Amino acid sequence: MNKMFAIMVIIGVPVSVAGALLHWPNVLMFAVYCLTIIALASFMGRATESLAIIAGPRIGGLLNATFGNAVELIISLFSLAAGLHQVVLASLTGSVLGNLLLVAGMSFLFGGIKYKRQKFNVYDARHNSGLLIFAIFVAFVIPEIFSMKMSEGKTVSLSIGISIILILLYLFALFFKLVTHRGIYQDREARVKEQEEHEEPEWSKGKSIIVLALATLAVAYISENLVHTFESVAKSFGWSEMFIGIIIVAIVGNAAEHASAILMAVKNKMDIAVEIAFGSTLQVSMFVVPVLVLASLFFEKAMPLVFSIPELVSMIAAVMLTIILANDGETNWFEGATMLAAYIIMGIGFYLL
Template sequence: MVNKIFTIAAFIGVPLSIIGSLLHWSSILMFVIYCLTIISLSSFMGRATESLAIVAGPRIGGLLNATFGNAVELIIAIFALREGLTEVVLASLTGSVLGNLLLVAGLSFFIGGLKYKRQQFNVYDARHNSGLLIFAVIVAFVIPEVFTMNMNAEKTLSLSIGIAIILIVLYLAALFFKLVTHRGVYQVEKNGEHGHAHEETPEWSVKKSITILAIATLAVAYVSENLVHTFEVVAESFGWSELFIGIIIVAIVGNAAEHASAVVMAYKNKMDIAVEIAIGSTLQIAMFVAPLLVLVSLLFPSGMSLVFTLPELISMVTAVLLMVSISNDGETNWFEGATLLAAYAIMGIGFYLL
């Protein structure tokens, strides 16, 4: 039923997006249409990557889901950079970290915990990811903030470029570690998950899934370019700051595919995939997407430095420490999910009132 609704929304939303942009409809109306269209297209991306996950396994499946889910946000961010909206881009990166660690993981743990009293996932992956989270957010984002206090804009950008290159190299090394050199080394058998995983059949074939992913990504690219042009009018109309639009609105719309897929996986007790989507997506944002945007920004008149505001930094550090504390034992329940959701709600209220 839900899939049918998203399918109808996509087939209606894409033509409306094209017609509305050509006829210059109200920016507020188009903002709503663009957001709903991107969310509906993201559902296709989520279903396609879920089909690929069944064939490829939880690690690669979770990585694919996170990658194509983040592709939406990456596309939106590149168009925003072209328009000089660097604050919106930085805020959307913050929103992705908070959204994945607190909202996506929180919903997954909560919904899954309502069905199962105790859910388990690979504790070795959790501990490995915890170290990377601390490095990516605290070391790579917070430490540079200290050094840039006495730097001019040129030196700050140079530092950001250096950090971006290091982050990308380490992220690629982390993938090589998990998928090649140490693939299958740290495996944990859990009751109730591996026993029936082989019986599940994918919704779509590999060829059809890849085709749908490609078409949906192209459609999202077109809609996202137009969405960016509505930000200023919407912000003025509703009294929202660029910070709030980036952290809450863009992050939720851009990560819609991951939100849905992670919750569905948790409800099916496939916590390895759910956790890989939530935490793996965060690592990809912090260690690959954000650095890549720094390098891409060099193609535009105003370069983007990895310098966040104090509320953004404190929020990201808090989210990382909370997730590390909750996930390091390799199991979760609905109350831990509620804790993550409560933290996200508190931060959302704070950013709205800024």
């Protein structure tokens, strides 16, 4: 599999550059760009896996989520510059749904096929659940409800205020987990397991950082060109901008998390797999979304923090289902299948919308 991704990168990056310079057909280049980004994401996943072994599951999961979401952030910034606000909000919705239902669902499913019962840190799960409820139920729903009685200018002002609060709370959450309460909410079994494991990283710390940096730069270039193919692809296949954002862009943008979380689950490293899925969702909703709202102020038109009703209802349903299934600190393949079924149902709905 690693050799296949390496070949895809060796072929895909030059073809992406040539196609952009020579203006090859957009539909063809859309497929090339997506496959190349997924291949680059596999290298990002391997690098962050090595860093996870060196730095521990929490920091490793955070690094994986951060570099995985860097792809999402880059694509969204170029979409903002192009004035595609609906695609941006849809891709962010898709990222939340993808991480909670697709990434976590596939991790639970494939890990559960190999192991009948998998455990992870229940304290981290409950902590993340509270933040998810805050981000989706409070920070995302309030602008939607209040904007009904507000002018566009006041809605933007409300969005700016909420965005600043979200970023500050996310930074406080990181400080809480990584500094003031690091290791306090770790159960005894997890500590013993951590001490017994002496896995060697595939790459050194220096090589992992270099690979991450180069892959992120390549993804940034390809993502800029990918954005310009959306309109042609939508017309050719009859897809709406919402479907492209929620399903296509979200899957491509989160390819690194998909690969890494599933790999960790199959190795029975559920703490890292859950940290990737939940941590990435929190980072998108509490950091990436507000950063994009603030960044939009520097473009022609500001993007308010107002999602559509279908997007909001889908995110609320995803959060509730994830909390109910994951709050006991253990999982199995059937719970993963349930989450995937929910994702497919929502995908069908957005396709037909």
